[in-house]
Amino acid sequence: KAGVTQTPRYLIKTRGxxxxxxxxxxxxxxxxxxxxxTPGQGLQFLFEYFSETQRNKGNFxxxxxxxxxxxxxxxxxxxxxxxxxxALYLCASxxxxxxxxxxxxxxxxxxxxxx
Amino acid sequence: xxxxxxPPSMDCAEGRAANLPCNHSxxxxxxxxxxxxxxxxxxxxxxxxxxxxxxxxxxxxxxxTEDRKSSTLILPHATLRDTAVYYCIVxxxxxxxxxxxxxxxxxxxxxx
Numbered sequence: 001k002a003g004v005t006q007t008p009r010y011l012i013k014t015r016g017x018x019x020x021x022x023x024x025x026x027x028x029x030x031x032x033x034x035x036x037x038t039p040g041q042g043l044q045f046l047f048e049y050f051s052e053t054q055r056n057k058g059n060f061x062x063x064x065x066x067x068x069x070x071x072x073x074x075x076x077x078x079x080x081x082x083x084x085x086x087a088l089y090l091c092a093s094x095x096x097x098x099x100x101x102x103x104x105x106x107x108x109x110x111x112x113x114x115x
Numbered sequence: 116x117x118x119x120x121x122p123p124s125m126d127c128a129e130g131r132a133a134n135l136p137c138n139h140s141x142x143x144x145x146x147x148x149x150x151x152x153x154x155x156x157x158x159x160x161x162x163x164x165x166x167x168x169x170x171x172x173x174x175x176x177x178x179x180t181e182d183r184k185s186s187t188l189i190l191p192h193a194t195l196r197d198t199a200v201y202y203c204i205v206x207x208x209x210x211x212x213x214x215x216x217x218x219x220x221x222x223x224x225x226x227x
Contacts, residue, residue: 004158033214033215035215035217042217042218042219043159043202043215043217044217045214045215045216048213048214056213056214058214088156090158090159092158092159092215097213098208098213099208099213100145100146100147100206100207100208100213101147101164101166103149103161103164104161104215105161106151106158106159106160106161107158108157108158109156109157109158111156
């Protein structure tokens with residue numbers, strides 16, 4: 001069974017640009033969550049999607065957005081990039097979003113560098 | 116904020132058991148204890164989770180105290196590849212309670 005796939009693995013962008021990251025969940029998983037990891041703030045929750053609807057959102061500015069498609073694949077977008085957006089962006093998938101009994105599995109992440 | 120407290124770092128000799136403690140004194144009745152680990156710059160790896168009974172799988176054992184205010188993750192025979200940051204997370208049911216809130220974790224160093 002394939003794991004969570006994130007593309008691209010590495011990305012370099014310039015300040016002011018926008019970026020789109022992709023996440024393909026494990027087959028049969030309908031919930032996708034996104035996290036940002038930086039050395040200073042650690043792992044922080046961005047948002048979660050289930051059945052194409054955003055269910056939860058973390059404390060991030062509106063420049064961070066996402067969406068989920070009918071096949072459960074998800075994308076996140078960051079507009080007007082800032083240097084502080086440089087981070088490892090992680091995607092996690094689970095069967096359901098409301099069932100704390102089921103584990104979430106993470107992808108390898110996308111390393112975004114903003115210059 | 117994370118609802119758990121973990122020591123920032125621990126050492127363990129290769130081949131010995133690694134016992135990683137976690138305090139979660141404010142855990143409520145329907146919240147599960149989850150453990151993940153992250154090897155440098157990789158995505159977090161799921162290890163194990165439990166509600167109130169002790170759990171064991173091929174990776175580790177999870178011991179939860181009777182009052183559920185603390186737990187211990189046990190890696191029975193640590194290897195150098197177990198060197199990682201280990202996160203203990205309390206996860207609730209539904210909505211924002213279902214999110215994984217990561218603290219700083221415990222950096223486990225397995226030494227030869």
